[in-house]
Amino acid sequence: MPLNVEKARQETPGCTNVLHFNNAGSSLPSQPVLDTTIAYLQLEAQIGGYEAAERSHEQIEHTYDAAAQLVSCTRDEIALIENATRAWDMAFYSIPFKRGDRILTAMSEYVSNYIAYLQIARKTGAVVEPIPDDQYGQVSIEALRHMIDERVKLISITHVPTSGGLVNPVAEIGKVAREAGILYLVDACQSVGQMPINVNEIGCDMLSTTGRKYLRGPRGTGFLYVRKEVIERLEPPMLDLHAATWVARDRYEIRSDARRFENWEKNYAGIIGLGQAIDYALEWDLHTIWRRIKDLAYQLRTRLSPLPGVIVHDRGITQCGIVTFTVEGKDPETIKQLLAEQKIHVTVARVSSTRLDMENRGLTSIVRASVHYYNTEDEVERFCTQIERLA
Numbered sequence: 029m030p031l032n033v034e035k036a037r038q039e040t041p042g043c044t045n046v047l048h049f050n051n052a053g054s055s056l057p058s059q060p061v062l063d064t065t066i067a068y069l070q071l072e073a074q075i076g077g078y079e080a081a082e083r084s085h086e087q088i089e090h091t092y093d094a095a096a097q098l099v100s101c102t103r104d105e106i107a108l109i110e111n112a113t114r115a116w117d118m119a120f121y122s123i124p125f126k127r128g129d130r131i132l133t134a135m136s137e138y139v140s141n142y143i144a145y146l147q148i149a150r151k152t153g154a155v156v157e158p159i160p161d162d163q164y165g166q167v168s169i170e171a172l173r174h175m176i177d178e179r180v181k182l183i184s185i186t187h188v189p190t191s192g193g194l195v196n197p198v199a200e201i202g203k204v205a206r207e208a209g210i211l212y213l214v215d216a217c218q219s220v221g222q223m224p225i226n227v228n229e230i231g232c233d234m235l236s237t238t239g240r241k242y243l244r245g246p247r248g249t250g251f252l253y254v255r256k257e258v259i260e261r262l263e264p265p266m267l268d269l270h271a272a273t274w275v276a277r278d279r280y281e282i283r284s285d286a287r288r289f290e291n292w293e294k295n296y297a298g299i300i301g302l303g304q305a306i307d308y309a310l311e312w313d314l315h316t317i318w319r320r321i322k323d324l325a326y327q328l329r330t331r332l333s334p335l336p337g338v339i340v341h342d343r344g345i346t347q348c349g350i351v352t353f354t355v356e357g358k359d360p361e362t363i364k365q366l367l368a369e370q371k372i373h374v375t376v377a378r379v380s381s382t383r384l385d386m387e388n389r390g391l392t393s394i395v396r397a398s399v400h401y402y403n404t405e406d407e408v409e410r411f412c413t414q415i416e417r418l419a
Protein backbone atom coordinates (compact mmCIF):
# COMPACT_ATOMS: atom_id res chain seq x y z
CA MET A 29 0.00 0.00 0.00
CA PRO A 30 1.36 3.47 -0.85
CA LEU A 31 1.80 5.82 2.06
CA ASN A 32 -0.96 8.38 2.58
CA VAL A 33 1.20 11.47 2.16
CA GLU A 34 -1.70 13.89 2.55
CA LYS A 35 -2.54 12.45 5.97
CA ALA A 36 1.13 12.49 6.99
CA ARG A 37 1.34 16.17 6.09
CA GLN A 38 -1.91 17.08 7.81
CA GLU A 39 -0.46 15.55 10.95
CA THR A 40 2.82 17.45 10.61
CA PRO A 41 2.26 21.13 11.45
CA GLY A 42 5.68 22.22 10.16
CA CYS A 43 4.82 21.15 6.61
CA THR A 44 2.80 24.31 6.06
CA ASN A 45 5.75 26.54 6.98
CA VAL A 46 8.84 25.04 5.46
CA LEU A 47 10.27 22.73 2.85
CA HIS A 48 12.19 20.57 5.26
CA PHE A 49 15.02 18.53 3.73
CA ASN A 50 16.98 18.37 6.97
CA ASN A 51 15.48 15.18 8.35
CA ALA A 52 18.91 13.67 8.92
CA GLY A 53 19.51 16.67 11.20
CA SER A 54 16.19 16.76 13.01
CA SER A 55 12.80 15.90 11.50
CA LEU A 56 9.55 17.79 11.84
CA PRO A 57 7.62 16.11 14.66
CA SER A 58 4.06 14.91 14.16
CA GLN A 59 1.10 16.47 15.95
CA PRO A 60 0.57 13.39 18.20
CA VAL A 61 4.20 13.60 19.39
CA LEU A 62 3.86 17.30 20.00
CA ASP A 63 0.58 16.86 21.92
CA THR A 64 1.89 14.02 24.06
CA THR A 65 5.09 15.84 24.98
CA ILE A 66 3.35 19.11 25.82
CA ALA A 67 0.65 17.35 27.83
CA TYR A 68 3.30 15.69 29.98
CA LEU A 69 5.11 19.00 30.59
CA GLN A 70 1.79 20.49 31.64
CA LEU A 71 1.19 17.63 34.05
CA GLU A 72 4.63 18.24 35.57
CA ALA A 73 3.77 21.92 35.98
CA GLN A 74 0.46 21.08 37.62
CA ILE A 75 1.43 18.35 40.07
CA GLY A 76 5.25 18.23 40.22
CA GLY A 77 7.91 16.28 38.36
CA TYR A 78 8.15 13.20 40.60
CA GLU A 79 4.40 12.93 40.95
CA ALA A 80 3.90 13.26 37.19
CA ALA A 81 6.43 10.45 36.59
CA GLU A 82 4.62 8.21 39.10
CA ARG A 83 1.25 8.89 37.56
CA SER A 84 2.63 8.29 34.05
CA HIS A 85 4.55 5.16 34.98
CA GLU A 86 2.83 2.99 32.36
CA GLN A 87 3.33 5.54 29.60
CA ILE A 88 7.02 5.84 30.46
CA GLU A 89 7.46 2.06 30.57
CA HIS A 90 5.68 1.80 27.25
CA THR A 91 8.63 3.51 25.52
CA TYR A 92 10.80 0.46 26.37
CA ASP A 93 8.22 -1.82 24.76
CA ALA A 94 7.92 0.43 21.71
CA ALA A 95 11.71 0.60 21.22
CA ALA A 96 11.98 -3.17 21.67
CA GLN A 97 9.26 -3.75 19.09
CA LEU A 98 10.92 -1.33 16.68
CA VAL A 99 14.26 -3.17 16.61
CA SER A 100 12.95 -6.68 17.50
CA CYS A 101 14.42 -7.31 20.93
CA THR A 102 13.07 -7.56 24.50
CA ARG A 103 12.39 -4.59 26.77
CA ASP A 104 15.20 -5.69 29.13
CA GLU A 105 17.65 -5.11 26.32
CA ILE A 106 16.75 -1.42 25.93
CA ALA A 107 18.31 1.55 27.73
CA LEU A 108 16.80 5.00 27.23
CA ILE A 109 19.63 7.49 26.89
CA GLU A 110 19.58 11.18 26.01
CA ASN A 111 21.08 10.93 22.52
CA ALA A 112 22.77 8.54 20.12
CA THR A 113 26.28 9.59 21.06
CA ARG A 114 25.88 8.91 24.78
CA ALA A 115 24.03 5.66 24.02
CA TRP A 116 26.91 4.55 21.79
CA ASP A 117 29.47 5.77 24.37
CA MET A 118 27.88 3.75 27.16
CA ALA A 119 28.30 0.60 25.10
CA PHE A 120 31.75 1.37 23.72
CA TYR A 121 33.36 2.60 26.95
CA SER A 122 32.03 -0.49 28.77
CA ILE A 123 34.29 -2.76 26.71
CA PRO A 124 37.51 -3.65 28.57
CA PHE A 125 40.16 -2.88 25.92
CA LYS A 126 43.80 -3.73 26.50
CA ARG A 127 47.08 -3.21 24.65
CA GLY A 128 47.08 -4.82 21.23
CA ASP A 129 43.29 -5.23 20.96
CA ARG A 130 42.06 -4.31 17.49
CA ILE A 131 38.97 -2.22 16.76
CA LEU A 132 37.74 -2.60 13.17
CA THR A 133 35.57 0.19 11.85
CA ALA A 134 34.24 1.77 8.64
CA MET A 135 35.86 4.43 6.47
CA SER A 136 32.71 6.53 6.80
CA GLU A 137 32.68 6.31 10.59
CA TYR A 138 31.06 9.16 12.50
CA VAL A 139 33.32 11.76 14.09
CA SER A 140 32.35 11.22 17.75
CA ASN A 141 32.86 7.46 17.45
CA TYR A 142 36.25 7.93 15.87
CA ILE A 143 37.34 10.37 18.59
CA ALA A 144 36.36 7.70 21.14
CA TYR A 145 38.48 5.08 19.31
CA LEU A 146 41.45 7.44 19.30
CA GLN A 147 41.03 8.19 22.99
CA ILE A 148 40.80 4.51 23.95
CA ALA A 149 43.74 3.71 21.67
CA ARG A 150 45.82 6.40 23.40
CA LYS A 151 44.81 5.26 26.88
CA THR A 152 45.00 1.48 26.47
CA GLY A 153 47.25 0.71 23.52
CA ALA A 154 44.38 -0.79 21.52
CA VAL A 155 44.54 -0.03 17.80
CA VAL A 156 41.83 1.28 15.49
CA GLU A 157 41.81 0.03 11.91
CA PRO A 158 39.40 1.18 9.22
CA ILE A 159 38.14 -1.57 6.91
CA PRO A 160 38.68 -0.57 3.26
CA ASP A 161 35.62 0.24 1.14
CA ASP A 162 34.55 -1.95 -1.74
CA GLN A 163 34.07 -0.55 -5.25
CA TYR A 164 30.65 0.85 -4.29
CA GLY A 165 31.98 2.78 -1.29
CA GLN A 166 30.54 0.48 1.37
CA VAL A 167 32.46 -1.66 3.88
CA SER A 168 34.20 -4.43 1.93
CA ILE A 169 33.14 -7.80 3.35
CA GLU A 170 36.09 -9.46 1.67
CA ALA A 171 38.56 -7.02 3.23
CA LEU A 172 36.87 -7.48 6.61
CA ARG A 173 37.25 -11.27 6.39
CA HIS A 174 40.97 -10.86 5.72
CA MET A 175 41.37 -8.59 8.76
CA ILE A 176 39.85 -11.01 11.27
CA ASP A 177 42.17 -12.60 13.82
CA GLU A 178 42.06 -13.42 17.52
CA ARG A 179 43.13 -9.87 18.46
CA VAL A 180 40.00 -8.24 17.02
CA LYS A 181 38.00 -7.19 20.08
CA LEU A 182 35.31 -5.14 18.39
CA ILE A 183 33.73 -4.51 15.01
CA SER A 184 32.07 -1.10 15.15
CA ILE A 185 30.20 0.23 12.13
CA THR A 186 28.08 3.25 11.28
CA HIS A 187 25.06 1.88 9.39
CA VAL A 188 24.19 5.07 7.48
CA PRO A 189 26.92 7.71 7.61
CA THR A 190 26.05 11.31 8.38
CA SER A 191 27.52 12.49 5.05
CA GLY A 192 25.74 10.56 2.30
CA GLY A 193 23.20 8.10 0.97
CA LEU A 194 25.35 5.05 1.68
CA VAL A 195 23.82 2.13 3.61
CA ASN A 196 26.53 -0.17 4.94
CA PRO A 197 25.87 -3.93 4.68
CA VAL A 198 25.44 -4.39 8.43
CA ALA A 199 23.86 -7.86 8.25
CA GLU A 200 26.73 -9.25 6.15
CA ILE A 201 29.20 -7.69 8.58
CA GLY A 202 27.18 -9.26 11.40
CA LYS A 203 27.62 -12.69 9.85
CA VAL A 204 31.40 -12.28 9.92
CA ALA A 205 31.30 -11.01 13.51
CA ARG A 206 29.13 -13.94 14.65
CA GLU A 207 31.26 -16.56 12.92
CA ALA A 208 34.36 -15.15 14.61
CA GLY A 209 32.63 -14.55 17.99
CA ILE A 210 33.58 -10.84 17.96
CA LEU A 211 31.59 -8.10 19.70
CA TYR A 212 29.66 -6.03 17.17
CA LEU A 213 28.44 -2.47 17.73
CA VAL A 214 26.23 -0.63 15.21
CA ASP A 215 25.64 3.12 15.10
CA ALA A 216 22.12 3.20 13.66
CA CYS A 217 21.54 6.89 14.36
CA GLN A 218 20.54 7.70 10.77
CA SER A 219 18.83 4.42 9.92
CA VAL A 220 16.34 3.76 12.74
CA GLY A 221 13.01 5.26 11.67
CA GLN A 222 14.15 5.41 8.06
CA MET A 223 14.13 1.66 7.32
CA PRO A 224 13.19 -1.58 9.07
CA ILE A 225 15.80 -2.51 11.69
CA ASN A 226 16.00 -5.97 13.22
CA VAL A 227 18.92 -6.56 15.58
CA ASN A 228 18.69 -10.33 15.06
CA GLU A 229 18.94 -10.00 11.30
CA ILE A 230 21.84 -7.57 11.70
CA GLY A 231 23.44 -9.91 14.21
CA CYS A 232 24.77 -7.09 16.36
CA ASP A 233 25.42 -7.12 20.11
CA MET A 234 24.83 -3.40 20.60
CA LEU A 235 23.00 -0.74 18.58
CA SER A 236 22.50 2.95 19.28
CA THR A 237 20.13 5.55 17.89
CA THR A 238 18.61 8.95 18.44
CA GLY A 239 15.02 10.20 18.71
CA ARG A 240 14.98 13.44 16.75
CA LYS A 241 16.12 12.29 13.30
CA TYR A 242 14.21 9.73 11.23
CA LEU A 243 12.08 8.69 14.21
CA ARG A 244 10.63 12.21 14.43
CA GLY A 245 10.81 12.19 18.22
CA PRO A 246 11.71 15.04 20.57
CA ARG A 247 15.28 16.29 20.82
CA GLY A 248 17.39 14.99 23.70
CA THR A 249 16.17 11.41 23.36
CA GLY A 250 17.72 8.18 22.15
CA PHE A 251 18.20 4.56 23.04
CA LEU A 252 20.70 1.75 23.20
CA TYR A 253 20.08 -1.94 22.53
CA VAL A 254 22.39 -4.48 24.19
CA ARG A 255 21.92 -8.20 23.62
CA LYS A 256 21.00 -10.05 26.80
CA GLU A 257 23.97 -12.44 26.67
CA VAL A 258 26.35 -9.48 26.48
CA ILE A 259 24.89 -7.14 29.11
CA GLU A 260 26.60 -8.70 32.12
CA ARG A 261 29.96 -8.73 30.34
CA LEU A 262 29.84 -4.96 29.99
CA GLU A 263 30.53 -2.79 33.01
CA PRO A 264 29.37 0.79 32.35
CA PRO A 265 32.08 3.45 32.68
CA MET A 266 29.89 5.40 35.11
CA LEU A 267 27.39 4.08 37.65
CA ASP A 268 24.78 5.77 39.77
CA LEU A 269 21.93 4.79 42.09
CA HIS A 270 19.81 3.75 39.12
CA ALA A 271 22.46 1.66 37.37
CA ALA A 272 23.55 -0.01 40.60
CA THR A 273 22.37 -0.58 44.19
CA TRP A 274 24.50 0.26 47.23
CA VAL A 275 23.95 -2.98 49.15
CA ALA A 276 26.61 -2.74 51.89
CA ARG A 277 29.13 -0.11 53.06
CA ASP A 278 31.78 -1.40 50.72
CA ARG A 279 29.71 -3.01 48.00
CA TYR A 280 27.33 -2.27 45.17
CA GLU A 281 25.50 -4.48 42.69
CA ILE A 282 25.00 -3.49 39.07
CA ARG A 283 21.58 -4.02 37.50
CA SER A 284 21.31 -7.06 35.32
CA ASP A 285 19.27 -5.45 32.53
CA ALA A 286 20.23 -2.83 29.94
CA ARG A 287 19.16 -0.05 32.26
CA ARG A 288 22.63 -0.35 33.84
CA PHE A 289 23.66 1.95 30.93
CA GLU A 290 21.13 4.63 31.88
CA ASN A 291 21.32 7.36 34.50
CA TRP A 292 18.65 8.21 37.00
CA GLU A 293 17.49 11.67 36.01
CA LYS A 294 15.65 11.76 32.74
CA ASN A 295 13.65 13.96 30.42
CA TYR A 296 10.34 12.14 30.88
CA ALA A 297 8.44 14.41 28.50
CA GLY A 298 10.99 13.44 25.87
CA ILE A 299 10.78 9.75 26.73
CA ILE A 300 7.00 9.72 26.47
CA GLY A 301 7.24 11.70 23.24
CA LEU A 302 9.78 9.19 21.92
CA GLY A 303 7.41 6.31 22.72
CA GLN A 304 4.68 8.13 20.83
CA ALA A 305 7.02 8.78 17.88
CA ILE A 306 7.94 5.08 17.70
CA ASP A 307 4.28 4.03 17.85
CA TYR A 308 3.56 6.52 15.11
CA ALA A 309 6.36 5.17 12.89
CA LEU A 310 5.19 1.60 13.48
CA GLU A 311 1.65 2.58 12.48
CA TRP A 312 2.93 3.80 9.11
CA ASP A 313 4.98 0.60 8.83
CA LEU A 314 8.74 0.84 8.40
CA HIS A 315 8.73 -1.02 5.07
CA THR A 316 6.28 1.53 3.66
CA ILE A 317 8.29 4.44 5.07
CA TRP A 318 11.52 3.04 3.63
CA ARG A 319 10.04 2.54 0.17
CA ARG A 320 8.67 6.08 0.12
CA ILE A 321 11.96 7.62 1.29
CA LYS A 322 13.98 5.69 -1.30
CA ASP A 323 11.60 6.77 -4.08
CA LEU A 324 11.81 10.45 -3.14
CA ALA A 325 15.60 10.34 -2.76
CA TYR A 326 15.89 8.61 -6.13
CA GLN A 327 13.77 11.33 -7.73
CA LEU A 328 15.92 14.00 -6.09
CA ARG A 329 19.22 12.46 -7.27
CA THR A 330 17.85 11.89 -10.76
CA ARG A 331 16.69 15.51 -11.06
CA LEU A 332 19.90 16.98 -9.59
CA SER A 333 22.46 14.88 -11.47
CA PRO A 334 21.99 16.33 -14.99
CA LEU A 335 21.97 19.96 -13.79
CA PRO A 336 25.06 21.79 -15.12
CA GLY A 337 27.70 22.22 -12.42
CA VAL A 338 25.91 19.94 -9.94
CA ILE A 339 27.65 16.78 -8.72
CA VAL A 340 25.78 14.21 -6.63
CA HIS A 341 28.17 12.43 -4.25
CA ASP A 342 26.20 9.51 -2.80
CA ARG A 343 27.68 6.04 -2.94
CA GLY A 344 26.58 2.51 -2.05
CA ILE A 345 24.45 -0.18 -3.66
CA THR A 346 21.40 0.72 -1.61
CA GLN A 347 20.96 4.46 -1.23
CA CYS A 348 18.84 6.06 1.47
CA GLY A 349 17.11 9.39 2.06
CA ILE A 350 20.32 11.37 2.51
CA VAL A 351 21.25 13.11 -0.74
CA THR A 352 24.56 14.98 -0.96
CA PHE A 353 25.84 17.25 -3.69
CA THR A 354 28.01 20.20 -4.58
CA VAL A 355 27.46 23.03 -7.04
CA GLU A 356 30.48 24.20 -9.01
CA GLY A 357 31.77 27.57 -7.83
CA LYS A 358 29.32 27.78 -4.93
CA ASP A 359 30.23 27.23 -1.32
CA PRO A 360 27.82 24.70 0.31
CA GLU A 361 27.27 27.08 3.23
CA THR A 362 26.18 29.83 0.82
CA ILE A 363 23.74 27.41 -0.83
CA LYS A 364 22.31 26.51 2.55
CA GLN A 365 21.85 30.21 3.42
CA LEU A 366 20.28 31.07 0.06
CA LEU A 367 17.85 28.14 0.35
CA ALA A 368 17.00 29.13 3.92
CA GLU A 369 15.86 32.53 2.61
CA GLN A 370 13.24 30.56 0.62
CA LYS A 371 12.31 28.54 3.74
CA ILE A 372 14.05 25.51 2.30
CA HIS A 373 16.09 23.58 4.83
CA VAL A 374 19.25 21.61 4.15
CA THR A 375 22.50 21.33 6.03
CA VAL A 376 26.20 21.11 5.22
CA ALA A 377 28.26 17.98 5.90
CA ARG A 378 31.90 18.84 6.55
CA VAL A 379 35.11 16.86 6.31
CA SER A 380 35.44 16.83 10.11
CA SER A 381 32.23 14.74 10.43
CA THR A 382 33.56 11.73 8.48
CA ARG A 383 37.20 12.64 7.93
CA LEU A 384 38.51 9.36 6.51
CA ASP A 385 35.81 9.11 3.89
CA MET A 386 35.61 12.77 2.88
CA GLU A 387 39.39 13.18 2.65
CA ASN A 388 39.63 10.06 0.48
CA ARG A 389 37.06 11.55 -1.87
CA GLY A 390 38.77 14.96 -1.85
CA LEU A 391 35.72 16.66 -0.33
CA THR A 392 35.78 19.43 2.27
CA SER A 393 32.07 20.16 2.51
CA ILE A 394 28.90 19.12 0.69
CA VAL A 395 25.24 20.10 0.78
CA ARG A 396 23.10 17.48 2.54
CA ALA A 397 19.41 17.32 1.60
CA SER A 398 17.62 14.55 3.49
CA VAL A 399 14.05 13.58 2.66
CA HIS A 400 11.36 11.93 4.79
CA TYR A 401 8.09 10.27 3.88
CA TYR A 402 6.07 13.42 4.49
CA ASN A 403 8.02 15.30 1.84
CA THR A 404 6.47 15.42 -1.62
CA GLU A 405 7.40 15.07 -5.29
CA ASP A 406 6.39 18.74 -5.68
CA GLU A 407 8.85 19.74 -2.99
CA VAL A 408 11.59 17.84 -4.82
CA GLU A 409 10.69 19.78 -7.98
CA ARG A 410 10.66 23.12 -6.17
CA PHE A 411 13.98 22.28 -4.56
CA CYS A 412 15.62 21.35 -7.86
CA THR A 413 14.30 24.48 -9.55
CA GLN A 414 16.01 26.56 -6.85
CA ILE A 415 19.27 24.64 -7.24
CA GLU A 416 19.09 25.08 -11.01
CA ARG A 417 18.75 28.84 -10.51
CA LEU A 418 21.67 28.92 -8.07
CA ALA A 419 23.84 26.81 -10.35
Ligand SMILES: Cc1ncc(COP(=O)(O)O)c(C=O)c1O
Binds near residue numbers: 114189215
Ligand atom coordinates in the same frame (compact mmCIF):
# COMPACT_ATOMS: atom_id res chain seq x y z
C1 LIG B 1 25.90 8.50 12.06
C2 LIG B 1 25.66 9.34 13.26
N1 LIG B 1 25.96 8.86 14.48
C3 LIG B 1 25.76 9.58 15.58
C4 LIG B 1 25.27 10.85 15.53
C5 LIG B 1 25.08 11.62 16.80
O1 LIG B 1 23.75 11.63 17.22
P1 LIG B 1 23.31 12.49 18.48
O2 LIG B 1 23.49 13.93 18.08
O3 LIG B 1 21.89 12.11 18.75
O4 LIG B 1 24.21 12.14 19.61
C6 LIG B 1 24.93 11.41 14.29
C7 LIG B 1 24.39 12.78 14.22
O5 LIG B 1 24.36 13.41 13.20
C8 LIG B 1 25.12 10.62 13.13
O6 LIG B 1 24.82 11.11 11.92
